[in-house]
Amino acid sequence: MATIKDVAARAGVAVGTASRVLSGSPQTSPDSRSRVLAAAAELGYIANGPARSLRRARTDVLGLLVSDIRNPFFSELAHAAEQEARAHGYTVILANANEDAAQADAVLDVFASQRIDGLLLSPQGPKTPRLEALLASDLPIVLLNRSIEGVDAPLYGTDNAGGVAQALKWLQRRGHRDVAFIGGPETFSTGAERHDAYLAGREAHGICTDDALVDAGDFLADGAAEAMLRILDRGALPTAVFGANGQTTLGAMRAVHERLGAEAASLIEFVSFDDVEWFAFMSPPVSAVKNDAPEIGRAGVRGLLALINGGTATSQRIATTFIDRSAGSAA
Template identity: 45%
Template sequence: MAGRGVTIRDVAAHAGVSLGTASRVLSGHPATSADARARVTQAVTELGYRPNAQARSLRLTRTHAIGLLVSDVRNPFFADVAHAAEQAALGADYVTLLGNANENVEQQDRYIETFLMQRVDGVVLAPQGRGSGSLEALIESRMPVVFVDRTVEGFDVPSVTTDSRPGIEEAIASLTAAGHSRIGYIAGPQAISTGRQRYDAFIDALPRHGIDVDPSLITFGDFQEQSGVRAAQQLLAAPDRPTAILAADNLMALGALAATRQRGLHIGSDIEVVAFDDIEWLAHFDPPISVIAQDAGAVGRCAVELLLSVVEGEEPESVVLPTTFIDRSTRTKS
């Protein structure tokens, strides 16, 4: 039997009951007779009936769908977030609409409009910045929203973020303990909250370990790989080049690794590279790459939990998850 095309009306007719009764047994309403339940249930299987979610949504003004707007699922961090969010949504019987903004404000705006028109029950969003008004429109529409990974100033929206400070602190502590005093930094865009926070954490950590901040050791990228390549090239070309480089996300770290190798330098012996995000691949480099880890899966799960609580009318507190430094350096520990 078709499945599509068969409506609850067909089920009712087949079962010899009214439309309302069919609907009630389908929704598990208590006021149904055993007889009605049996006949409707049988009709459903015989006809291969599948309720039309669109019709139900229209009636209930509840779609049981969430929008998930990330930068780019090809970034392993967001892939983890997306996977966890999708699984959490599935567990709560929600479907997930996926949008990639590609670090691009126009695409972000486009998806916000789309999610609004789709009447999703809420959206989990890694904001690209303010956008051109769509973000405001989203908030003003009273659509439940949770920010993930990043926040945007001026928006009173619950968020799930990560506190980069402990991880960066530990990383600097570890590097200085190992004798590094010239530590290069590839910062993220300062228009993005994580870019700013990590930069600040880096700047703050240095003096605490007896290192003066040297502006020539700080470069700025855009969280994309190519900018990591360029930034690392610049750092490595300096006469007094750093002995360690810390990159503010995994893509720029990847770029830095490429630039390092391209220059004929070897990790571990010639230079140390510390990446952001515990991407599995980094653990299997030879030698393995130390990282500042955040639990991307927890971030995604938590964002959906928060979102669903907002959907239920609650006003959850924002969540800040920790970061930790995972030292994989092969140098003998002091």
């Protein structure tokens, strides 16, 4: 286990300087702060440093790192997490990674230096050294929404395979054969799980297996619009489009409207992983896999509080529900 001497040596500073940085003293320069924090992260020093003392300080504050605060999935999750935490006497402070591992690392530095009792973390792709150090510390941590390869912290996420199966059944019932699928990044477990479930299930649901109809964006609207245009450029003319998250559906819809015009676009049915309140009023209305973001947030908080109180927490996949808004549906 690394000691403060190891950290100071690696950072090229005096032990006193390293100690001041790690205890959050104001009497440090930005340069030494960044060197010491980087060295501590590389060496996993945090395990016996600030994290443990933070934990003992019992601040009744939880940290929550979300992937994209503009994505309603995460803002609803954050809101529910904060209400659940509040019911237990905790306040939540939030930070946004903006789907960017470097930004996530900067936030993890801040959370490590602030006084929090535990961390709810929605990861951006694979482990970084910073994240690895934090996971190795004894700060209680649960993962939200996405898993990380090689990390066994409790995960509170969506039943992605179940949600995709609901959409596939709906596509089959609606008689769609030429379906465009716009996925998310394969490096996110949510992107990979939804993509894999779609590819594995489409044939059994009577959907064309031509891979020209499948593409992927970045889970944001612009990347999804580009993916949709690539599908149209390959000459495919889908009767339905399945967006792997809400922002993906938005981008795909925008691309279809721009390329084909509103009239032709209105003949294409959209189905979305993630429900959006406005879907009911679209033309035609959009059906959706309702991803229970609030319940994921609440379950994550309950799991984290169990860890903070010395108990154990078990991963949970929260079921989705399907909102059928197609013509002739009961809804």
